[in-house]
Amino acid sequence: MTLPYYVPPEQLMKDRAEFAQKGIAKGRSIIAVEYADGVLMLAENSSKALNKIGEIYDRLAFAGVGKYNEFEALRVAGIRHADLKGYSYGRSDVSAKSLANAYSQTLAAVFAETVKPYEIEILIVEVGDTPDDTVMFRVRYDGTLVDEEGFCAIGGQEDELTSRMKERFESGLDRAAALRFAAEAFERVEDRQIGPEEWEAAVLDRTNGRRMFRRLSADEITSARS
Amino acid sequence: MSLELPSGLNPQSQAQDASFFELLRRHDLEPAWDVGAGDGRFVRAPEATTILALRYADGVVMVGDRRATEGHTIAHRRMQKVYPADGYSAVAIAGTAGLAMEMVKLFQTELEHYEKLEGTRLSLEGKANHLARMVRQQLPMVFQGLVVVPLFCGFDEEAGEGRLYTYDVVGGRYEEDDYAASGSGGREAKAYLRSVFRDDLSEDDALRHGIAAIAAAAEQDTATGGPDPRRGIYSSAVIVDRAGYREVDEDRVATVSNQVMGDDQ
Numbered sequence: 001m002t003l004p005y006y007v008p009p010e011q012l013m014k015d016r017a018e019f020a021q022k023g024i025a026k027g028r029s030i031i032a033v034e035y036a037d038g039v040l041m042l043a044e045n046s047s048k049a050l051n052k053i054g055e056i057y058d059r060l061a062f063a064g065v066g067k068y069n070e071f072e073a074l075r076v077a078g079i080r081h082a083d084l085k086g087y088s089y090g091r092s093d094v095s096a097k098s099l100a101n102a103y104s105q106t107l108a109a110v111f112a113e114t115v116k117p118y119e120i121e122i123l124i125v126e127v128g129d130t131p132d133d134t135v136m137f138r139v140r141y142d143g144t145l146v147d148e149e150g151f152c153a154i155g156g157q158e159d160e161l162t163s164r165m166k167e168r169f170e171s172g173l174d175r176a177a178a179l180r181f182a183a184e185a186f187e188r189v190e191d192r193q194i195g196p197e198e199w200e201a202a203v204l205d206r207t208n209g210r211r212m213f214r215r216l217s218a219d220e221i222t223s224a225r226s
Numbered sequence: 227m228s229l230e231l232p233s234g235l236n237p238q239s240q241a242q243d244a245s246f247f248e249l250l251r252r253h254d255l256e257p258a259w260d261v262g263a264g265d266g267r268f269v270r271a272p273e274a275t276t277i278l279a280l281r282y283a284d285g286v287v288m289v290g291d292r293r294a295t296e297g298h299t300i301a302h303r304r305m306q307k308v309y310p311a312d313g314y315s316a317v318a319i320a321g322t323a324g325l326a327m328e329m330v331k332l333f334q335t336e337l338e339h340y341e342k343l344e345g346t347r348l349s350l351e352g353k354a355n356h357l358a359r360m361v362r363q364q365l366p367m368v369f370q371g372l373v374v375v376p377l378f379c380g381f382d383e384e385a386g387e388g389r390l391y392t393y394d395v396v397g398g399r400y401e402e403d404d405y406a407a408s409g410s411g412g413r414e415a416k417a418y419l420r421s422v423f424r425d426d427l428s429e430d431d432a433l434r435h436g437i438a439a440i441a442a443a444a445e446q447d448t449a450t451g452g453p454d455p456r457r458g459i460y461s462s463a464v465i466v467d468r469a470g471y472r473e474v475d476e477d478r479v480a481t482v483s484n485q486v487m488g489d490d491q
Contacts, residue, residue, distance in 0.1 A: 077229035
């Protein structure tokens with residue numbers, strides 16, 4: 001009879017974390033920036049069909065980096081959570097905080113219990129009535145939940161982008177200025193020009209009515225940057 | 227609380243992944259009324275009355291009165307019967323108000339849920355068929371005297387035209403190419419529309435005819451609320467065209483209603 005070999009839990013968790021981090025580091029980043037009327041999300045994504053940024057509910061949006069099938073499953077689960085809650089109670093009862101907590105619980109369980117952890121990181125954004133009520137939550141592959149203010153980057157070049165934005169961020173930008181700010185951070189870190197067709201951009205904007213989410217077209221991106 | 231992750235394509239499961247109603251059912255949250263076999267006694271609940279819709283050159287106009295009745299009494303004076311279904315369609319309700327409002331809320335959520343999950347809106351045909359299924363699910367309630375009959379209209383983005391659908395109590399779905407009306411004053415409203423309708427009306431004319439038809443129905447049918455200038459209550463009217471769904475400004479409806487009433491005298 002052979003004994004099952006022993007792996008210390010520290011080692012097990014470390015191996016899993018390393019595995020997940022490696023997967024995430026391969027993917028391109030996403031930036032979210034607060035501006036006067038809402039929040040802008042920007043990603044480099046040449047695919048028109050497979051999105052990294054999506055609408056969750058009236059005031060809530062989702063962005064994911066890493067393995068597409070994994071964050072897509074989380075996006076779908078988030079929409080289900082939000083629609084069920086909004087239908088059972090009221091539309092204003094759907095909040096980023098409760099959704100981020102649910103994501104956190106789910107990802108923590110996946111990380112601890114399944115053979116392969118998710119190689120993803122996600123961002124939940126909620127735009128409030130005033131800039132002070134706007135919140136951004138970042139949920140990591142192991143369920144770690146962090147709330148961010150003003151701007152935030154997730155994915156491979158997270159650290160470089162964050163330090164670049166920290167130097168230059170100012171609050172109260174308009175939408176076009178926020179887009180220039182985010183795009184410029186990407187291009188500096190990547191050290192190359194990125195064409196309008198290669199961006200995926202979306203906003204949650206207070207001026208859009210009940211459903212605040214809207215994607216920006218390549219033309220809008222071009223005119224904002226010129 | 228943990229999240230329900232999608233299962234992907236499962237050959238054993240018949241679940242439609244993008245359906246909100248299926249999701250409610252999995253969580254035992256679907257609106258259901260456990261009614262036994264009817265013992266001949268009908269439940270009495272407020273009724274939504276007259277609604278109508280007519281096609282015009284650029285789309286569809288939908289109008290509804292504001293009265294809800296319970297037996298011979300007025301239950302509500304300011305009830306809303308015309309709702310947006312999504313950005314490009316509208317739904318109006320007649321029949322048992324409580325059930326109908328719940329149906330509208332579920333229908334709206336269903337369309338938005340699908341749009342968010344799939345990244346594209348259902349086709350107008352798809353929306354109309356889904357509503358037919360929802361009406362059919364109400365069938366057991368019909369035997370308790372609780373009937374819901376909606377009207378549905380929208381702008382077909384593929385065909386580039388406004389389209390209009392009516393339903394019967396068993397979920398039969400009929401497309402109309404001119405006008406439709408439903409509810410207690412529906413007969414009178416339809417008779418009025420028959421006399422004034424022609425193809426390719428302008429938006430102004432279509433709106434005026436719609437509002438006048440409700441006023442005409444209110445003349446004959448006690449359950450239909452006509453214009454009420456004293457309380458400032460007028461029909462609700464919406465327009466769906468290439469630009470999508472929009473509510474007609476209350477002032478504009480009031481002005482047209484007063485003109486229509488003036489014309490009559």
